[in-house]
Amino acid sequence: MARVKQNETLLPHWAQRSLRELRDRVECLQRGLPFGGRTPRRMTVHGDACHPNPAGYCACADMPVATPDEANLVCSDVANSAGGLGLRCKMMHKPVIDIDLPCSLVESSPGKFHLYIEKEVGADDYWALLHAFVNAGIVEPGYYESSTRKGYSAVRHPDHLKPPTGFLNA
Numbered sequence: 794m795a796r797v798k799q800n801e802t803l804l805p806h807w808a809q810r811s812l813r814e815l816r817d818r819v820e821c822l823q824r825g826l827p828f829g830g831r832t833p834r835r836m837t838v839h840g841d842a843c844h845p846n847p848a849g850y851c852a853c854a855d856m857p858v859a860t861p862d863e864a865n866l867v868c869s870d871v872a873n874s875a876g877g878l879g880l881r882c883k884m885m886h887k888p889v890i891d892i893d894l895p896c897s898l899v900e901s902s903p904g905k906f907h908l909y910i911e912k913e914v915g916a917d918d919y920w921a922l923l924h925a926f927v928n929a930g931i932v933e934p935g936y937y938e939s940s941t942r943k944g945y946s947a948v949r950h951p952d953h954l955k956p957p958t959g960f961l962n963a
Contacts, residue, residue: 830871831887833864888931902955907948 801809834856856866869886895911914922920941926932940946949955 828861828867829887831889832868832870833859833861834866834868835859835863836866888929899951901949901951907951 801812804812836856856868859865867889869889871885871887892910897909899907899909901907923932923937923940923946927934927937936946
């Protein structure tokens with residue numbers, strides 16, 4: 794960041810002012826976005842111009858960013874990432890996933906959760922799914938390693954909360 798600031802001092806005064814104004818606008822837009830920084834968008838009816846995939850989802854690449862009141866979509870792209878708000882750079886995402894089967898999210902300790910998905914999958918697919926969550930930073934690597942060693946994953950029973958001091962051999 795310091796290097797960027799140094800390079801900015803080499804810009805003409807008018808460019809520095811424009812850069813400050815742009816940063817202020819981006820910060821203002823970011824503050825206005827709810828949903829944990831996820832981008833709200835408005836999907837309009839496209840009619841013949843839209844070519845949905847066989848499942849019926851709109852295949853249009855760009856839908857306009859909307860105010861929270863106008864939005865009818867919450868999108869995974871993070872507004873304050875390099876690629877948010879329609880910019881074409883490296884983009885960060887906060888997962889927003891449509892799961893069309895019964896699931897439960899159970900709080901295991903303050904701010905931590907266990908996800909139960911009611912769908913049987915083969916072992917190879919399950920380990921690949923769990924590993925993908927590790928690669929994305931959603932699941933701890935130690936949990937994956939422990940689970941693969943045992944041959945199954947496990948979470949604490951909802952009636953047996955994790956003690957505040959941490960690990961318990963029970």
